[in-house]
Amino acid sequence: MNKDIFKLAFIGLTFFAVGTSWAQDPVTTEVDTSWKRGGMIGLNFNQVAFSNWAAGGENSVSGIALFNYFANYNNGTINWENSLDLAYGLSQNGKEDARKTDDKIDIASKFGHKIGTNWYYSALLGFKSQFTAGYNYPNDSVKISDFLSPAYVTLSLGMDYKPNDNFSFYISPIAGRLIIVNDQEMADGGAFGVDPAEYDAFGVKTKSGDKLRLELGALCKIEYKKDIMENVNLNAKFEFFSNYLEDPQNVDVNASVKLTMKVNSYINANIGAELIYDDNTTILVDSDNDGVIDAAGPRTQFKELIGVGISYKF
Numbered sequence: 455m456n457k458d459i460f461k462l463a464f465i466g467l468t469f470f471a472v473g474t475s476w477a478q479d480p481v482t483t484e485v486d487t488s489w490k491r492g493g494m495i496g497l498n499f500n501q502v503a504f505s506n507w508a509a510g511g512e513n514s515v516s517g518i519a520l521f522n523y524f525a526n527y528n529n530g531t532i533n534w535e536n537s538l539d540l541a542y543g544l545s546q547n548g549k550e551d552a553r554k555t556d557d558k559i560d561i562a563s564k565f566g567h568k569i570g571t572n573w574y575y576s577a578l579l580g581f582k583s584q585f586t587a588g589y590n591y592p593n594d595s596v597k598i599s600d601f602l603s604p605a606y607v608t609l610s611l612g613m614d615y616k617p618n619d620n621f622s623f624y625i626s627p628i629a630g631r632l633i634i635v636n637d638q639e640m641a642d643g644g645a646f647g648v649d650p651a652e653y654d655a656f657g658v659k660t661k662s663g664d665k666l667r668l669e670l671g672a673l674c675k676i677e678y679k680k681d682i683m684e685n686v687n688l689n690a691k692f693e694f695f696s697n698y699l700e701d702p703q704n705v706d707v708n709a710s711v712k713l714t715m716k717v718n719s720y721i722n723a724n725i726g727a728e729l730i731y732d733d734n735t736t737i738l739v740d741s742d743n744d745g746v747i748d749a750a751g752p753r754t755q756f757k758e759l760i761g762v763g764i765s766y767k768f
Contacts, residue, residue: 498763518543647734
């Protein structure tokens with residue numbers, strides 16, 4: 455089996471071990487009802503195998519490891535929400551090397567102080583990145599992303615309208631976003647909006663590309679999660695960011711919708727979609743699929759997922 459499939463299995467087992475350790479509550483003499491904690495570990499797998507199949511086909515195997523955890527505090531005046539969302543997926547078709555299908559690190563913490571009915575003064579801290587390198591397949595010789603390349607660190611101050619545990623509308627007129635491109639080669643190329651490297655007339659690099667880009671703007675974040683019917687949960691997130699310092703009319707968008715349908719205590723089905731638009735992210739387009747890039751620039755990114763697998767809630 456390809457070593458990348460072992461990597462996926464290892465990550466899945468790591469998620470399970472971490473989640474199991476967090477799920478074990480220590481013995482206490484008093485329960486603090488201000489805290490609510492929980493999470494989910496999941497493994498989704500798909501496999502197709504053929505042998506002397508007249509209709510034709512190609513063997514394939516794919517899988518995604520998922521881990522979610524939350525720890526929320528509310529004492530009536532203070533509301534503090536913390537979440538961790540991880541995902542990693544691989545797919546292998548025939549004799550091809552395994553390719554990445556999902557890769558996400560998303561950490562968020564929001565602290566609010568109640569000032570009236572359903573309203574909070576709030577501060578939001580967020581971090582987003584990925585685990586491993588990404589490529590513009592079928593070209594797998596040049597990396598287009600990697601761990602901390604990019605990474606997004608967001609810190610903002612604003613108001614949060616939260617009428618119940620299911621809905622949150624957060625708006626911030628003062629939001630700072632730090633874009634990190636830790637890979638020097640990508641930084642030299644000006645990936646994800648950082649200032650690129652400078653070269654003299656002979657092509658000799660005189661200044662390395664910046665690894666950091668600071669943006670100041672406005673942030674709006676909407677979240678909705680609810681059991682819309684028995685054993686069916688809807689989770690939707692919409693995030694909008696406008697950079698005051700450059701092209702504020704070009705609003706960055708990050709939206710996701712996920713529907714989870716529980717079959718029994720350990721098996722569920724998932725349907726999800728994610729849409730991203732980032733004006734600083736250059737998408738390389740190979741319209742003829744011949745390895746030649748014929749267009750480059752910001753594009754609307756879209757991903758959809760349908761899967762069935764095992765999960766454990768704690």
